[in-house]
Amino acid sequence: MHHEQHLQSSDTIRDIVIGMSDGLTVPFALAAGLSGAVNSSGIVITAGIAEIVAGSIAMGLGGFLAGRTEADHYASELKREYEEVEKVPEQEKAEVKEVFAAFGLSEKLQHEVAEEMAKDKDKWVDFMMRYELGLEEPKANRATQSAITIGVSYIVGGIIPLSPYFFIADSTQALYYSCGITMICLFVFGYFKSKVTGQPAIKGALKVLLIGALAAAAAFGMAKLINGQH
Amino acid sequence: MHHEQHLQSSDTIRDIVIGMSDGLTVPFALAAGLSGAVNSSGIVITAGIAEIVAGSIAMGLGGFLAGRTEADHYASELKREYEEVEKVPEQEKAEVKEVFAAFGLSEKLQHEVAEEMAKDKDKWVDFMMRYELGLEEPKANRATQSAITIGVSYIVGGIIPLSPYFFIADSTQALYYSCGITMICLFVFGYFKSKVTGQPAIKGALKVLLIGALAAAAAFGMAKLINGQH
Numbered sequence: 001m002h003h004e005q006h007l008q009s010s011d012t013i014r015d016i017v018i019g020m021s022d023g024l025t026v027p028f029a030l031a032a033g034l035s036g037a038v039n040s041s042g043i044v045i046t047a048g049i050a051e052i053v054a055g056s057i058a059m060g061l062g063g064f065l066a067g068r069t070e071a072d073h074y075a076s077e078l079k080r081e082y083e084e085v086e087k088v089p090e091q092e093k094a095e096v097k098e099v100f101a102a103f104g105l106s107e108k109l110q111h112e113v114a115e116e117m118a119k120d121k122d123k124w125v126d127f128m129m130r131y132e133l134g135l136e137e138p139k140a141n142r143a144t145q146s147a148i149t150i151g152v153s154y155i156v157g158g159i160i161p162l163s164p165y166f167f168i169a170d171s172t173q174a175l176y177y178s179c180g181i182t183m184i185c186l187f188v189f190g191y192f193k194s195k196v197t198g199q200p201a202i203k204g205a206l207k208v209l210l211i212g213a214l215a216a217a218a219a220f221g222m223a224k225l226i227n228g229q230h
Numbered sequence: 231m232h233h234e235q236h237l238q239s240s241d242t243i244r245d246i247v248i249g250m251s252d253g254l255t256v257p258f259a260l261a262a263g264l265s266g267a268v269n270s271s272g273i274v275i276t277a278g279i280a281e282i283v284a285g286s287i288a289m290g291l292g293g294f295l296a297g298r299t300e301a302d303h304y305a306s307e308l309k310r311e312y313e314e315v316e317k318v319p320e321q322e323k324a325e326v327k328e329v330f331a332a333f334g335l336s337e338k339l340q341h342e343v344a345e346e347m348a349k350d351k352d353k354w355v356d357f358m359m360r361y362e363l364g365l366e367e368p369k370a371n372r373a374t375q376s377a378i379t380i381g382v383s384y385i386v387g388g389i390i391p392l393s394p395y396f397f398i399a400d401s402t403q404a405l406y407y408s409c410g411i412t413m414i415c416l417f418v419f420g421y422f423k424s425k426v427t428g429q430p431a432i433k434g435a436l437k438v439l440l441i442g443a444l445a446a447a448a449a450f451g452m453a454k455l456i457n458g459q460h
Contacts (some may be wrong), residue, residue, distance in 0.1 A: 028289065054256050
C-alpha cells in the first residue's frame with residue numbers, strides 16, 4: 001500500500017508563525033538600532049513596547065478585517081453563483097466545460113461531466129466556487145481566532161528581545177544579552193517553523209536567523225548614522 | 231451575452247498593499263507613541279528610521295525567502311508526482327477519481343475522466359499539482375520582485391508619518407501634523423486598496439483608517455504609561 005504524505009500546517013500554527021516571525025524580528029531590530037544611538041534602556045523599552053503594541057494591533061486587527069472581508073466576499077460570490085445557475089444555467093454549464101477543457105478532457109467527456117454536475121445544484125455551485133473562482137469557504141470565527149493568535153504571538157515574540165533592557169540600565173550592554181537570547185530564539189523558532197511546514201529544518205532555522213540578524217544590523221547602522229546628524 | 235467580472239489584483243499590487251499597509255501603520259504608531267513619551271523629534275526620527283529599516287528588511291527578505299521556499303517546494307512535489315505517475319499509475323488514477331468523486335460525479339464518469347487524463351502525463355501531473363495538492367506554479371523571479379516591491383512600499387509608507395518630525399523639533403507638535411497627513415494617506419490608500427480588491431471603497435478606507443488610528447492611540451497610551459515608570 002502506497003501512502004502520500006503532504007504536510008499541511010494548521011491555520012493556528014500558520015498564525016503563530018506569522019505573528020512570532022515579525023515579533024521576534026522587528027522589535028529586536030528596533031531595540032538594537034536604538035541601543036546604538038540613545039544609550040538609555042528606558043527609551044529602548046518605551047520605543048520597544050510602543051512598537052509591540054502598534055505591531056500586534058496592526059497585524060492582529062489587519063488579520064481580523066482581512067478575514068471578515070474574505071468571509072463577506074465568499075458569501076456574496078456564493079449568492080451570485082446560486083443566482084446564476086438558476087438564471088443562466090447553460091452559461092454556467094459552459095463554464096464547467098471550460099474548467100475541464102483546461103484539464104485536456106475531450107468534448108464528449110466535458111459535456112457529460114457538465115450535465116451530471118448540473119443535477120445537484122449545491123455541488124455544482126461548490127464546484128464553481130472552488131475551481132472557477134478559486135475560493136474556499138472560510139471557517140466560522142476564523143477571523144477572530146486568527147487576529148488573537150497573530151497578535152499574541154507578536155507580543156510574545158517581541159517581549160523576548162526586549163527583556164534584557166528591563167534589567168540592565170545601560171542599553172549597549174543590554175543589547176549583547178538581547179542579541180544572544182534573540183538569536184537562540186530565532187534559531188529555535190526557525191527550526192520548528194521549518195519542521196511544521198515540512199522544510200529542511202537546519203536550513204530553515206538559519207534563514208530565519210539571517211533575516212533577524214540582517215534587520216538588526218541594518219537598523220543599528222542606520223540609527224548610528226542618523227544620530228550623528230541630530 | 232453574459233459576462234462575469236471577478237476582480238483579481240495582480241501580484242505586484244498585492245505586494246504594494248502588503249508593504250504599504252504595515253508601513254503606513256506601524257512607524258506611524260511608533261512615532262505617535264514615542265512623541266507622547268520622549269518629547270524630542272530627534273529620538274522619534276532615530277527610532278522611526280530604525281523601525282522602517284528593520285520592518286522593510288524583515289518583510290522584504292521574509293517575502294523573498296518565503297517565495298524561494300515555495301518555489302523549492304513546488305519543484306520537489308512536481309518531481310515526485312512525475313515519479314508517481316510512472317511508478318504507481320493506478321494509485322494516481324485512483325487519486326484523480328477521488329477528486330472527481332468529491333464533485334459528485336458518478337463512478338463511470340470518474341473512471342472515464344481518469345483514463346483520459348492518464349493519456350497526457352504533463353496534463354495529468356499538472357492536474358494533480360493543482361487539485362490534489364493545491365499548488366500553483368510560482369512565477370520565475372517572483373521572489374526577488376516580491377521582496378523589492380514589499381520592502382520599497384514599506385519604506386514609502388513609513389516615511390510619510392515620519393516626515394513632519396524632520397521639520398518640527400517639538401515632537402508633540404510634529405505629532406499633530408503626522409496624524410493629519412497619515413490619516414489622509416491611510417484613507418486614500420484604503421480607498422484604492424478596496425477598489426483594487428473589489429471591496430466597497432469607502433467602507434474599506436474607513437477600516438484601514440481605523441486600524442492605523444487604533445494602533446497609534448494604543449501605542450501612544452502605552453508609551454505614556456511606561457514613561458511614567460522610568
